[in-house]
Amino acid sequence: MKKSFAILIPVIIAFALAACATTPAPSVNDSRVHVTILHFNDIYEITPVSGGKEGGIARVATLRRQLLARNPNTITTLGGDLFSPSAIGTAQFEGDQLAGRQMIDVLNHFALDYATFGNHEFDVKENQFNQRMKEAKFTWVSSNVFAAGGQPYAGVKQNIVIPVTDKKSGKTFRIGMFGLTLAANNPGYVRYSDPITATAEQIKQLSGQTDFMIALTHQAIDDDIELLQKFPQIGLLLGGHEHVNYQNWRGNFTPLLKGDANVRSVYVVDLYFDPQTGKTQVKPEFVPINDSLPEDPAVKTVVDKWMNIAFDAFRQQGFEPEAVVTTTTEALDGLESNVRTRKTNLTELIAKSLLRPYPEAELSLYNSGSIRIDDVLPAGQITVYDVIRVLPFGGKVQLAAIKGSLLLKVLNQGTANTGAGGFLQSANAQQVNGAWQINGKPIDVKKTYQLAINDFLASGKEHGLDYLKPGNPDFVIVNSGENTDIRQTVIDQLKNN
Numbered sequence: 001m002k003k004s005f006a007i008l009i010p011v012i013i014a015f016a017l018a019a020c021a022t023t024p025a026p027s028v029n030d031s032r033v034h035v036t037i038l039h040f041n042d043i044y045e046i047t048p049v050s051g052g053k054e055g056g057i058a059r060v061a062t063l064r065r066q067l068l069a070r071n072p073n074t075i076t077t078l079g080g081d082l083f084s085p086s087a088i089g090t091a092q093f094e095g096d097q098l099a100g101r102q103m104i105d106v107l108n109h110f111a112l113d114y115a116t117f118g119n120h121e122f123d124v125k126e127n128q129f130n131q132r133m134k135e136a137k138f139t140w141v142s143s144n145v146f147a148a149g150g151q152p153y154a155g156v157k158q159n160i161v162i163p164v165t166d167k168k169s170g171k172t173f174r175i176g177m178f179g180l181t182l183a184a185n186n187p188g189y190v191r192y193s194d195p196i197t198a199t200a201e202q203i204k205q206l207s208g209q210t211d212f213m214i215a216l217t218h219q220a221i222d223d224d225i226e227l228l229q230k231f232p233q234i235g236l237l238l239g240g241h242e243h244v245n246y247q248n249w250r251g252n253f254t255p256l257l258k259g260d261a262n263v264r265s266v267y268v269v270d271l272y273f274d275p276q277t278g279k280t281q282v283k284p285e286f287v288p289i290n291d292s293l294p295e296d297p298a299v300k301t302v303v304d305k306w307m308n309i310a311f312d313a314f315r316q317q318g319f320e321p322e323a324v325v326t327t328t329t330e331a332l333d334g335l336e337s338n339v340r341t342r343k344t345n346l347t348e349l350i351a352k353s354l355l356r357p358y359p360e361a362e363l364s365l366y367n368s369g370s371i372r373i374d375d376v377l378p379a380g381q382i383t384v385y386d387v388i389r390v391l392p393f394g395g396k397v398q399l400a401a402i403k404g405s406l407l408l409k410v411l412n413q414g415t416a417n418t419g420a421g422g423f424l425q426s427a428n429a430q431q432v433n434g435a436w437q438i439n440g441k442p443i444d445v446k447k448t449y450q451l452a453i454n455d456f457l458a459s460g461k462e463h464g465l466d467y468l469k470p471g472n473p474d475f476v477i478v479n480s481g482e483n484t485d486i487r488q489t490v491i492d493q494l495k496n497n
């Protein structure tokens, strides 16, 4: 490890110099104001992911320091999704779940400048949300997200103007920024306004007092594209939500940039504002974050502090997070885009494990949204903490007696939920030429099946499955699984596989 360091540091410096070298000769552009933006989005883990090879906020902190050394006018932006969901966030500490407290603390030490809301900020309870907002030392920019009463949350700005003055020329570049979030999460303490209407209002307010406008968003890419096509005044869109990187040029050839989730990649954007013409040149660079970048020691200390707090909490729940459960020969696929659309080796492993406590069960069912890791566990050692990352919510494994006719309806709804957390995963149920089979036999609508099911799915809270709960005469909980925990069930399955 040490050996490769010596080689890698010059590579990083070379990268920084190369980025500078792409700047045209300064003779005619002496007075240009240069601003660098470091952008990332959708961060759930405070540590590196992919077995430690990729991501890691402490590594991005090192990149930030390098960028600041190159250009003091460097700002950092976060395109939403930081409070939830994560394994660490479920840990109990000082009488409550962490629920993003660890992430805010890490980002405060990272010295993040600006963030907008993602849909997952509203996964947490209202008091937790308010507490996180108090803890955050960075500036929130949001133009279409309000408290239930319609007023902006305390301290949240609907738009901001960032004036950047070039030390040499004394010229000032005024960057306007506004924020948008998709209205996907409605816990009752939040209200959204239409993003297009909000944008029109923000552009009206910002034009005249800014030289360049940035939309900091967390919404579906089609909505981002529509935004750029409708509003040529936007000079740059920094987004999030898809978890995979994008560099699209839309509307007035405006760049639309999103990094990979968990800072597996970030964007570094150089802006060059020419005060004579009023024009701004935008140069984005895609930067993968991996173990070639050392971790910033100060940020790493904060990350370690929260990991220790969370691990202590898991130990109190009876889990030994660092214990090795098994060594796998193949990578386990928990990527959200896969587990919510089809079976993977990980979804099958969980489905089989649900059958363990109930030898009489004929099939198992669970919602794919229980799987939150959104990552691939590389072949090799699987720890208890890895299993907690896969299924951070835990929950019981129950046995139910379900009428075939209702089971058919549930299975079809699971298919209708493809792409969402309500897409259902199962053991022993499969569709052959469009017809459902249980253990290789066509489903019998009159028969009653013994079904192993996770308690969330059996609670009626899943999308389109509100009827799947106690009280439905065709769905009877036979064993409420009081002493079970789905994470322990998966651990047992891995051990005995």
Ligand SMILES: [Zn+2]
Pocket: 081, 118, 119, 120, 218, 240, 241, 242
């Ligand atoms: Zn999102």
